[in-house]
Amino acid sequence: MSLHPIDESLFPVLKPYLSSNSIHRHRRRHVTLTYAQSIDSKIAAGKGLRTHISHEETKTMTHYIRSFHDSLVIGIGTLLADNPSLNCRYGEGNRITPIIIDPTFKSMEIFSKESKVEKYKLVENYLNGSGNKPVIVISDDIEVSDDRFNCDIVRIRRNNGDGKLSWNSILNQCEDQFGLHKFMIEGGAYIINDLLLCPDIVDSLIITIGPVFLGENGVSVSPKTPLSLKDVIWWKGISDSVMCSKLK
Ligand SMILES: NC(=O)c1ccc[n+]([C@@H]2O[C@H](COP(=O)([O-])OP(=O)(O)OC[C@H]3O[C@@H](n4cnc5c(N)ncnc54)[C@H](O)[C@@H]3O)[C@@H](O)[C@H]2O)c1
Numbered sequence: 001m002s003l004h005p006i007d008e009s010l011f012p013v014l015k016p017y018l019s020s021n022s023i024h025r026h027r028r029r030h031v032t033l034t035y036a037q038s039i040d041s042k043i044a045a046g047k048g049l050r051t052h053i054s055h056e057e058t059k060t061m062t063h064y065i066r067s068f069h070d071s072l073v074i075g076i077g078t079l080l081a082d083n084p085s086l087n088c089r090y091g092e093g094n095r096i097t098p099i100i101i102d103p104t105f106k107s108m109e110i111f112s113k114e115s116k117v118e119k120y121k122l123v124e125n126y127l128n129g130s131g132n133k134p135v136i137v138i139s140d141d142i143e144v145s146d147d148r149f150n151c152d153i154v155r156i157r158r159n160n161g162d163g164k165l166s167w168n169s170i171l172n173q174c175e176d177q178f179g180l181h182k183f184m185i186e187g188g189a190y191i192i193n194d195l196l197l198c199p200d201i202v203d204s205l206i207i208t209i210g211p212v213f214l215g216e217n218g219v220s221v222s223p224k225t226p227l228s229l230k231d232v233i234w235w236k237g238i239s240d241s242v243m244c245s246k247l248k
C-alpha cells in the first residue's frame with residue numbers, strides 16, 4: 001500500500017532533529033524519541049489497545065523519520081498490543097532492526113522456532129526475508145539458549161535498586177553486538193515516561209498531536225517530574241501538529 005504524501009514544508013522542520021542518514025560515515029550515537037498523542041496526553045485508548053491517533057500524513061512522517069535510523073526500539077507492552085511491523089516503508093531498501101525491551105522474556109513463545117502461537121509480523125517478516133532479525137533485550141538472569149529463537153538476544157544486568165535495565169547499557173550493547181548507532185524509540189508509555197527524564201540519552205523528541213481526546217481510561221504520557229523542553233519548533237499539518245524539541 002502506498003504512503004500518503006508528506007507536505008514538503010515538513011522536511012526543513014525535521015532536519016535539525018535528525019542525524020545524517022549516511023550512517024556509514026557518521027558513527028556517533030543518535031537517539032530520537034517519537035510518538036503520537038491525543039490532546040489529553042494519551043497514547044492509547046486503554047491498556048493493551050492499538051489506537052489510531054495521527055493522520056495518514058504524519059504516519060508517513062514516522063516512516064520518513066525511520067529512514068534516518070538503523071534500529072527501532074519498543075517495549076514488550078507495545079509488541080503485544082500493536083503487533084507492529086517496525087519496518088521502513090519510506091524510500092527504497094531502507095532496512096531497520098527492531099529492538100524489543102523485554103526483561104522477563106514474555107515474548108519467548110512468540111520468537112521460539114517451535115512456536116505454536118500465530119506468527120507475529122516481526123517474525124513473519126524476518127522469516128520471509130523482508131525484515132531484519134529482531135533483537136530482544138532480556139535480563140541476564142534468564143537462561144535460554146539463543147539458537148532456539150528467531151531473534152538475536154541481548155542480555156543486560158538489572159539495576160540493583162529498581163530492577164530496571166539501564167538505557168546506556170542497552171544502547172552500548174546494541175552498538176557493540178550489532179553495530180547499531182541510530183536509535184528511534186517509539187514507546188510505549190513506560191518507555192516514554194522513563195526517557196523523558198533522560199536528557200543524556202535522548203537527542204531529539206518529536207511528538208505528533210492528533211485532534212482527539214482519548215479519555216480517562218487512556219494510557220497516559222506524563223513523566224514523574226516536570227520538565228521544560230528546549231529548541232522547540234511546531235509544524236501544522238492537515239489535522240495534526242508536530243512538535244520537535246530537545247530535552248537539554
Ligand atoms: N501512540 C503512540 O505513538 C504509541 C507508540 C507506542 C506504543 N503505544 C501504545 O502504548 C501501549 C503500551 O505501553 P506500555 O507502557 O504498556 O508498554 P511499553 O511498550 O512501554 O512496554 C513496557 C514494558 O517494557 C519493559 N521495559 C521497557 N523499558 C525497560 C527498562 N528500561 N527496564 C526494564 N524493563 C523495561 C517492561 O517490562 C515494561 O513493563 C500500547 O497500547 C500501544 O498501543 C502508542
Ligand SMILES: Nc1nc(=O)c(N)c(NC[C@H](O)[C@H](O)[C@H](O)COP(=O)(O)O)[nH]1
Binds near residue numbers: 084086
Ligand atoms: N505515528 C503514530 N500514530 C498513531 O496513531 C499511533 N498509534 C502510533 N503508534 C506507534 C506504535 O509504535 C505502533 O506500534 C507503530 O505505529 C506500528 O506501526 P508499524 O506496524 O510498525 O507500521 N504511531
